[in-house]
Amino acid sequence: MKFIARLTLFVCLLTAAVAVASPAPAPTNPAEELQRVDGEVGPYGGHLVIGQRSEPKTLNPVTATDAISREVIGRLTADLITVNRISQQTEPGLAKSWTTSADGRTFTLKLRKGIRFSDGYPFDADDVIFSFTVYLDEAVNSPQRDLLIIDDKPLAVNKVDQSTVRFTLPRPYAAAERIFDGLAMLPKHILEKPYREGRFAQTWTLNTAPAEVAGLGPFRVKEYLAGQRIVLERNPYYWKADHENHRLPYLDELVFLFVGSEDAQVMRFEAGETDMVSRLSAENFALLTREHTRTGSQLVDLGPSLEYNFLVFNLNDLGGKKLDATSEKQAWFRDLKFRQAVSAAIDRDSIVRLVYGSRGTALWGNVGPGNKLWVNQAIPHPQRSLDASRQLLKSAGFSWNKSGQLLDPSGRAVEFSIVTSSSNTQRMKMATLVQDDLSHLGMQVHVVPLDFRAMLDRVFQSFDYEAAIMGLGGGDPDPNPEMNVWLSSGATHLWHLGETQPASDWEREIDQLMQQQMITLNYEKRKRLYNRVQQLIAANVPFIFLATPNVLTGAKAQVGNFHPAVLEHYTLWNADQLYLRAETKGVERAGIR
Amino acid sequence: MRINTLVLLLALAILHLVVIFAGFIAPYGPSVQNRELPYAPPTRVHFVDTSGFHLRPFVYSQTLTLDSYKEDRTREYPLHLFARGETYTIVGIFRSNIHLFQVAEPPRIFLFGADGYGRDEFSRLLYGGQISLAAGILATLLSLAAGTIIGTISGYYGKWVDESLMGSAELFLSLPWFYFLIAVRAFLPLHLSPVETFLLLICVIGLIGWARPARLVRGVVLSARSRNFVSAARGFGASDLYLLRRHIFPETFGVLLTQAALLVPQYVAAEATLSFFGLGVSEPEPSWGNMLSTLQQYNVLVSYAWLLTPAAALVITSVIYWLLADALHSRLKSHSI
Numbered sequence: 024m025k026f027i028a029r030l031t032l033f034v035c036l037l038t039a040a041v042a043v044a045s046p047a048p049a050p051t052n053p054a055e056e057l058q059r060v061d062g063e064v065g066p067y068g069g070h071l072v073i074g075q076r077s078e079p080k081t082l083n084p085v086t087a088t089d090a091i092s093r094e095v096i097g098r099l100t101a102d103l104i105t106v107n108r109i110s111q112q113t114e115p116g117l118a119k120s121w122t123t124s125a126d127g128r129t130f131t132l133k134l135r136k137g138i139r140f141s142d143g144y145p146f147d148a149d150d151v152i153f154s155f156t157v158y159l160d161e162a163v164n165s166p167q168r169d170l171l172i173i174d175d176k177p178l179a180v181n182k183v184d185q186s187t188v189r190f191t192l193p194r195p196y197a198a199a200e201r202i203f204d205g206l207a208m209l210p211k212h213i214l215e216k217p218y219r220e221g222r223f224a225q226t227w228t229l230n231t232a233p234a235e236v237a238g239l240g241p242f243r244v245k246e247y248l249a250g251q252r253i254v255l256e257r258n259p260y261y262w263k264a265d266h267e268n269h270r271l272p273y274l275d276e277l278v279f280l281f282v283g284s285e286d287a288q289v290m291r292f293e294a295g296e297t298d299m300v301s302r303l304s305a306e307n308f309a310l311l312t313r314e315h316t317r318t319g320s321q322l323v324d325l326g327p328s329l330e331y332n333f334l335v336f337n338l339n340d341l342g343g344k345k346l347d348a349t350s351e352k353q354a355w356f357r358d359l360k361f362r363q364a365v366s367a368a369i370d371r372d373s374i375v376r377l378v379y380g381s382r383g384t385a386l387w388g389n390v391g392p393g394n395k396l397w398v399n400q401a402i403p404h405p406q407r408s409l410d411a412s413r414q415l416l417k418s419a420g421f422s423w424n425k426s427g428q429l430l431d432p433s434g435r436a437v438e439f440s441i442v443t444s445s446s447n448t449q450r451m452k453m454a455t456l457v458q459d460d461l462s463h464l465g466m467q468v469h470v471v472p473l474d475f476r477a478m479l480d481r482v483f484q485s486f487d488y489e490a491a492i493m494g495l496g497g498g499d500p501d502p503n504p505e506m507n508v509w510l511s512s513g514a515t516h517l518w519h520l521g522e523t524q525p526a527s528d529w530e531r532e533i534d535q536l537m538q539q540q541m542i543t544l545n546y547e548k549r550k551r552l553y554n555r556v557q558q559l560i561a562a563n564v565p566f567i568f569l570a571t572p573n574v575l576t577g578a579k580a581q582v583g584n585f586h587p588a589v590l591e592h593y594t595l596w597n598a599d600q601l602y603l604r605a606e607t608k609g610v611e612r613a614g615i616r
Numbered sequence: 617m618r619i620n621t622l623v624l625l626l627a628l629a630i631l632h633l634v635v636i637f638a639g640f641i642a643p644y645g646p647s648v649q650n651r652e653l654p655y656a657p658p659t660r661v662h663f664v665d666t667s668g669f670h671l672r673p674f675v676y677s678q679t680l681t682l683d684s685y686k687e688d689r690t691r692e693y694p695l696h697l698f699a700r701g702e703t704y705t706i707v708g709i710f711r712s713n714i715h716l717f718q719v720a721e722p723p724r725i726f727l728f729g730a731d732g733y734g735r736d737e738f739s740r741l742l743y744g745g746q747i748s749l750a751a752g753i754l755a756t757l758l759s760l761a762a763g764t765i766i767g768t769i770s771g772y773y774g775k776w777v778d779e780s781l782m783g784s785a786e787l788f789l790s791l792p793w794f795y796f797l798i799a800v801r802a803f804l805p806l807h808l809s810p811v812e813t814f815l816l817l818i819c820v821i822g823l824i825g826w827a828r829p830a831r832l833v834r835g836v837v838l839s840a841r842s843r844n845f846v847s848a849a850r851g852f853g854a855s856d857l858y859l860l861r862r863h864i865f866p867e868t869f870g871v872l873l874t875q876a877a878l879l880v881p882q883y884v885a886a887e888a889t890l891s892f893f894g895l896g897v898s899e900p901e902p903s904w905g906n907m908l909s910t911l912q913q914y915n916v917l918v919s920y921a922w923l924l925t926p927a928a929a930l931v932i933t934s935v936i937y938w939l940l941a942d943a944l945h946s947r948l949k950s951h952s953i
Contacts, residue, residue: 286914306915373651440807469807
C-alpha cells in the first residue's frame with residue numbers, strides 16, 4: 024500500500040513538473056513598447072491541440088511553401104505590418120507606426136522598442152535589414168521574393184536608426200504595406216552565420232534543436248516527435264499584452280498532432296482529442312452540427328471563401344506537342360459561343376446544394392461575394408438555361424443528329440474529357456454534375472480522376488488534357504496576388520500558358536488594366552479598373568466559374584476568443600489570444616500525454 | 617446434399633435473372649439524378665393511413681429541410697405495377713418501357729435510398745450487378761480457359777515444358793498485382809469508353825488469375841496420364857490429341873467446376889476492389905465497387921447506412937457461390953470414391 028501511495032505521489036509530482044515546464048510570461052516592463060490588444064481577458068495555462076493533415080516540411084519561414092508548414096511557422100514568427108484577419112485592413116505589427124511619402128514610393132517604419140526574440144535577444148533595425156537581405160537573395164530562392172520585386176527592381180531597405188527603417192519602391196505600388204504581411208522577421212544573431220556560409224536553406228528544419236529556433240511569434244518550439252506531433256510553448260517575451268497588461272499568449276502550449284487526413288481531423292475532434300478544426304468540408308460540418316447538442320462545440324460558418332472553382336478548357340498552343348486529337352477539339356474550345364453555351368448549361372445551384380450542402384455560393388466571376396471590397400456587383404448572374412445554350416451552339420454552326428448527339432460544324436461528335444484531382448471529392452462531384460448537365464446538350468463528357476501531381480503536370484507542363492476542374496485564390500482579397508492569373512504572361516494564366524504577347528484583344532486590355540491598377544494608389548480608381556477586368560473575364564469566359572465553398576470552422580466550447588476569419592490562417596491567426604475556459608485546464612486528455 | 621445444391625443453384629439463377637432484368641425491375645435508370653434529393657433515405661412504403669389499411673401500397677413525397685428529410689403526408693401516391701416509365705433494353709436486345717413498379721411523380725421511390733446525386737441506390741445496385749457479375753463470370757471463363765490449356769500442356773508433356781510453365785505460374789502468383797495494375801493504368805490513354813474499360817478489366821482480372829487453375833489442372837492431368845486405361849489407349853496407338861480429348865480432359869471437369877464456383881465471387885470482389893480505387897468502371901456507370909467508393913468519405917460512411925447495400929450484395933453473392941463450391945466439392949468426392 025505504501026508503495027502505491029508513493030508511486031501515486033511520484034506520478035502526481037511528475038505531471039505537475041510537466042505542467043509547469045512551460046515558461047511563465049516575463050513581467051511587463053515600461054521600457055517595452057508592447058502592443059495592447061482588445062478582446063476577452065483569459066486565464067493563463069492549458070494546452071490547445073490541433074490536428075494537422077500532415078507534418079510540416081520545414082520551420083524555415085523564408086523557404087516554406089506549403090500551407091501546413093506555414094500554419095506552424097506563423098505561430099513562431101511575426102511581421103512588421105499585418106493584415107487584420109477580421110477587418111482585412113492593415114494594422115501595426117512589429118512596426119508600431121509608419122508613414123508614406125506623398126509620391127507613394129517611400130515607407131518609413133517605426134519599430135517597437137525594447138522587444139525581444141523568443142530566446143531573449145533584443146530585436147532592432149539590423150534584424151529587419153538582415154531579413155530583407157535574405158528574402159531578396161536570389162540564391163535563397165524564397166517564394167516571397169516575387170512580391171518584393173517591382174518592375175524587375177527590388178525594393179530598397181535602409182536603416183535610419185536602431186528603431187527606424189525606410190523602404191523605397193522603384194515606383195508607386197498600390198497597397199504596398201500589404202506586402203509586409205506574412206514576411207517573418209528573422210533573428211540576425213542566429214541566422215547570419217549560416218546565411219554567410221551559404222547554408223541558409225538547410226537551417227531550421229524540424230530536427231533543429233528547439234533552442235536554435237527563435238522568432239517573434241507568440242510561441243516557440245518545445246519538441247518535435249517525427250510522425251506524431253510538434254509542441255510549441257509560450258514565448259515568454261512576446262510583444263503583445265491584453266488591456267489589463269497581461270503579457271500574451273494565454274496558452275502554455277500549442278500542440279499540432281499529425282493525423283493524416285481531413286476525415287481523421289474530424290474524427291479526432293469528434294472524439295475530443297483535438298480542440299479545433301479549420302476548413303471543414305460541408306459534409307463534415309453537417310456531421311458535427313448533428314452532434315452539436317451532445318458536444319456543444321462552437322461551429323462557425325463564415326460565409327463565402329475567397330477561392331474560386333472553375334472549369335478551364337485547354338487553349339494552349341500545342342504546336343509540336345503531338346496532341347492532334349486535342350488540338351482538333353481546340354477549335355470548339357476557342358469558340359467563345361461554345362464556352363458561353365457550356366457556362367449557360369451548368370446548374371450552379373445544384374453544385375452548391377450537392378457539393379457544398381448549400382454551404383457555398385455560385386460564381387460567375389473570379390471575385391466572389393466574400394470579397395466585399397473588390398467584387399463587381401454588376402457582373403450578371405444568368406439563370407441556367409439549356410435553351411440559351413442550344414441557341415448559342417446553333418449560331419456557332421453546331422447541330423444535333425437523330426439520337427441527340429451534338430455535332431460540330433464539320434459533323435464530328437462533340438466529346439471531351441475533364442481531368443480533376445482524385446483526392447478532392449468536392450471537385451470530383453462537380454465534374455460528375457457538369458458531365459450530367461452537358462449530356463443534356465448532347466455532349467459526351469468523360470470524367471478522369473488523376474493524382475493531383477499528375478494533373479498539375481498535364482495542366483502546367485505537357486498540356487495533355489482537354490478540360491480541367493481546378494480551384495484558385497483564397498489568399499489576400501487584394502487584386503495584386505491575382506496578377507499571375509490574369510496577366511497574359513502570368514505563371515498561372517492556366518488556359519493559355521507561356522503567351523509571349525496577349526493572344527487576344529481582351530487579354531491585352533486585361534494586361535493594361537492589371538498593370539495600371541497596380542500603380543494606382545486611390546481605391547476608387549483601382550476599383551474601377553478591377554471592375555472592368557472582372558467584366559472582361561465574365562464576358563470572355565476563359566474560366567467557367569462554378570462555385571466557392573463557405574469557410575467552415577469549429578472549436579470546442581471551452582476555447583475562448585475563438586474568432587475565425589475567412590483569410591489564412593482561419594482559426595489560429597489570433598492564437599496569442601486564445602485561451603481555455605477553466606473547466607478543461609489541467610485535464611489530461613487521451614492521446615496527448 | 618442433392619437438395620442443397622439445387623437450392624443453391626436456384627438462388628444463383630434468381631440472383632442472375634434479377635440482375636439481367638434490371639431494366640424491368642428497377643424503377644429508374646442508373647444515372648438519373650434527382651438533384652433536390654441528395655442522400656434521401658429509403659422511401660417507406662405504407663399500407664396504413666388515417667383511414668385504415670389499403671391493399672395497394674403507397675408512398676409520401678419527401679422534402680429536404682436543411683439537414684433532414686420529412687414525409688409530406690398531405691397526399692398519398694399509390695404504387696403502380698407494370699407501369700410505363702423510362703425506356704430500357706435487356707441484354708441489349710429487347711426494348712421496353714414497362715417497369716415492375718412505378719410511382720407517379722413528384723415523389724420518387726427509393727427502396728434503398730439515394731446517393732449524393734439523388735440517384736436511386738436500388739436501381740444502381742441492379743444495374744451495377746450487371747457489370748460486377750458479368751465481369752466476374754467472364755473473367756472466370758477467361759482464366760479457366762487459359763489455366764486449362766496451360767495446365768494440360770504442362771501436365772501432359774512434363775519435363776522442361778512443365779518446369780518452365782509452372783515456374784512462370786509461380787512468378788504470376790507472387791506478383792503484387794494490385795500495384796502492377798495501378799502502374800498499368802498510368803500508361804493507358806486518359807479516357808476509355810465504359811465498354812473498353814469493362815473489357816480491359818475482364819482481361820486484366822482473368823489473365824492475372826490463370827496460374828492457380830493451371831496448377832490444379834496440371835495435377836489432375838499428371839495423375840490421369842499414368843492411369844492404366846490411358847496407357848492402354850496409348851498402346852493402341854491413340855494420338856496425343858485423342859488422348860487429351862477423350863480420356864484426360866474429362867477428368868478435369870470436376871476440378872474446373874469447383875474452381876469456377878470459387879473464382880467467380882473472388883473476381884466479383886476483384887472488380888469491386890479495382891472500381892473502389894477508381895481503376896475500374898467510371899462514373900456515371902454503376903458497379904458495386906464504384907458505388908462503394910463514396911464510402912471512403914468518413915461522413916458518408918457514418919451518416920448514410922443504406923449506401924452499404926452493394927457490400928451486402930457482394931457478401932450474399934460470395935456466400936452463395938462458396939456454398940455451391942463446397943457442395944460441388946463434396947459431391948465430386950462422393951462420386952470418385
